[in-house]
Amino acid sequence: MAVFTTNHVRISGISAAVPSRTESNLDYDYISEAERKLLVKTTGILNRHIAAEGQTVTDLGEIAGNKLIDHLGWNRNEVDLLVLVTQSRDYFLPSSAVLLQERLKLSHNCAAFDIGLGCSGYVYAMSTAMAMMQNGGLRKAIVIAGDISSYGTSRTDKSTYPLFGDAVTATALEYDTAALPVHFNLQSDGSGAEAIIIHDGSLRHPPTPESYILHEHEPGIVRARRHLWLNGLDVFSFSVREAPANIMQLCAQSSVPLEKHDWLVMHQANMLMNETIRKKLKFLPEKTPYSLNDFGNTSSASIPLTIVTKCSEAATAPQRWMLAGFGVGLSWGSMSISTHGFVCMPVIEV
Amino acid sequence: MPSVQELITKIEHEIEELPQGVLQPDTSFRQLPEWSSMHALIIIALAETEYNVTLSGNDLRSCNTVNDLHQIIESRKG
Numbered sequence: 001m002a003v004f005t006t007n008h009v010r011i012s013g014i015s016a017a018v019p020s021r022t023e024s025n026l027d028y029d030y031i032s033e034a035e036r037k038l039l040v041k042t043t044g045i046l047n048r049h050i051a052a053e054g055q056t057v058t059d060l061g062e063i064a065g066n067k068l069i070d071h072l073g074w075n076r077n078e079v080d081l082l083v084l085v086t087q088s089r090d091y092f093l094p095s096s097a098v099l100l101q102e103r104l105k106l107s108h109n110c111a112a113f114d115i116g117l118g119c120s121g122y123v124y125a126m127s128t129a130m131a132m133m134q135n136g137g138l139r140k141a142i143v144i145a146g147d148i149s150s151y152g153t154s155r156t157d158k159s160t161y162p163l164f165g166d167a168v169t170a171t172a173l174e175y176d177t178a179a180l181p182v183h184f185n186l187q188s189d190g191s192g193a194e195a196i197i198i199h200d201g202s203l204r205h206p207p208t209p210e211s212y213i214l215h216e217h218e219p220g221i222v223r224a225r226r227h228l229w230l231n232g233l234d235v236f237s238f239s240v241r242e243a244p245a246n247i248m249q250l251c252a253q254s255s256v257p258l259e260k261h262d263w264l265v266m267h268q269a270n271m272l273m274n275e276t277i278r279k280k281l282k283f284l285p286e287k288t289p290y291s292l293n294d295f296g297n298t299s300s301a302s303i304p305l306t307i308v309t310k311c312s313e314a315a316t317a318p319q320r321w322m323l324a325g326f327g328v329g330l331s332w333g334s335m336s337i338s339t340h341g342f343v344c345m346p347v348i349e350v
Numbered sequence: 351m352p353s354v355q356e357l358i359t360k361i362e363h364e365i366e367e368l369p370q371g372v373l374q375p376d377t378s379f380r381q382l383p384e385w386s387s388m389h390a391l392i393i394i395a396l397a398e399t400e401y402n403v404t405l406s407g408n409d410l411r412s413c414n415t416v417n418d419l420h421q422i423i424e425s426r427k428g
Contacts, residue, residue: 034367035386038367038386038388039388042388042391042392159387231407232387232390232391232407233390233391233394233406233407233410233411234406234407236391236394236395236407237394237404237405237406237407240394240395240398240404241398241404270391272391272392272395273391273395275395276394276395276398276399279399280398280399280402
């Protein structure tokens with residue numbers, strides 16, 4: 001069971017960068033006006049930020065990371081660790097984290113690597129960084145999280161295209177013996193891999209001309225094998241079943257009841273799904289922020305993006321947070337963390 | 351034990367696009383012109399929050415009528 005605790009690491013700040021180009025789901029004319037209204041009402045997603053052609057995670061991550069490091073006044077030579085969680089790397093190889101080490105002007109003594117996860121990725125990356133730092137050997141770290149999801153969606157697939165937005169965040173972590181313990185509960189189920197998948201483009205199914213040919217799977221769902229496939233019903237069912245159970249198990253094991261948390265910040269999947277999870281947990285709506293309306297589902301960036309856009313004022317004071325990610329893999333996890341004031345930078349549009 | 355009529359009332363409450371009275375116990379709800387894939391998600395959410403019953407995608411796909419849906423929910427209730 002991957003329920004564990006890390007010590008002596010605090011969050012010092014979070015920043016986020018998004019592409020300046022936006023799309024409104026009310027303008028998504030591939031579906032009828034009535035469908036658009038139902039889509040926005042059900043998912044809570046109105047606007048999404050969409051990357052320009054060639055704009056990548058490292059482009060946004062460099063800006064988010066540099067702004068945060070500069071704002072905190074960190075000496076770049078003191079950053080010992082860079083963890084990047086993404087499913088949209090610049091290249092097949094090398095790792096994008098190593099590209100970012102150079103672009104953020106970090107030293108050669110900085111460990112840098114990628115983690116390949118999506119919706120659950122922020123919680124996994126934070127657990128990895130905090131576990132590496134907790135003994136004090138590594139003093140400062142940057143966790144970069146995000147995806148250019150728009151690259152993978154077909155505009156003629158109403159089940160994916162209007163849901164996803166692009167964003168990348170940076171989170172600064174520091175070794176601090178006064179920081180309170182952070183509790184994690186991480187889970188995975190590869191039997192659900194087909195629920196959210198891009199079939200072609202890697203080694204199992206290398207890209208061929210067929211990978212790019214659009215097929216109609218059902219009315220309104222026209223996509224190619226290189227595109228993101230999403231089984232919305234199965235993902236919905238999985239999320240409302242497993243996410244609350246994971247969170248309650250973490251609360252029980254860590255002896256910190258959910259009601260002791262000031263905030264429940266979930267991966268921003270869609271409003272109906274997230275609200276179902278919140279209601280099952282009997283958690284207060286005013287303590288459950290959403291950034292879906294302005295950004296859509298932004299993969300591993302969604303939790304920190306929601307914090308910087310909806311909780312920036314509160315974050316300056318002591319708070320206890322329950323953060324939970326769930327989705328592609330299938331992979332899911334939660335973390336319970338106390339903070340004593342950290343910087344939330346305004347979202348940067350690039 | 352909630353009746354099928356109670357389930358219909360809850361579905362009508364959640365899905366504003368369905369005119370009142372259209373849903374009957376033997377209605378093949380997925381064949382209705384107003385039906386959308388979004389409504390399937392709303393029904394899963396309803397079963398979860400109102401009855402504490404988790405419906406899978408296959409459950410929804412195997413249901414033809416409201417009666418079918420009611421039977422699945424009844425069989426899973428604790």
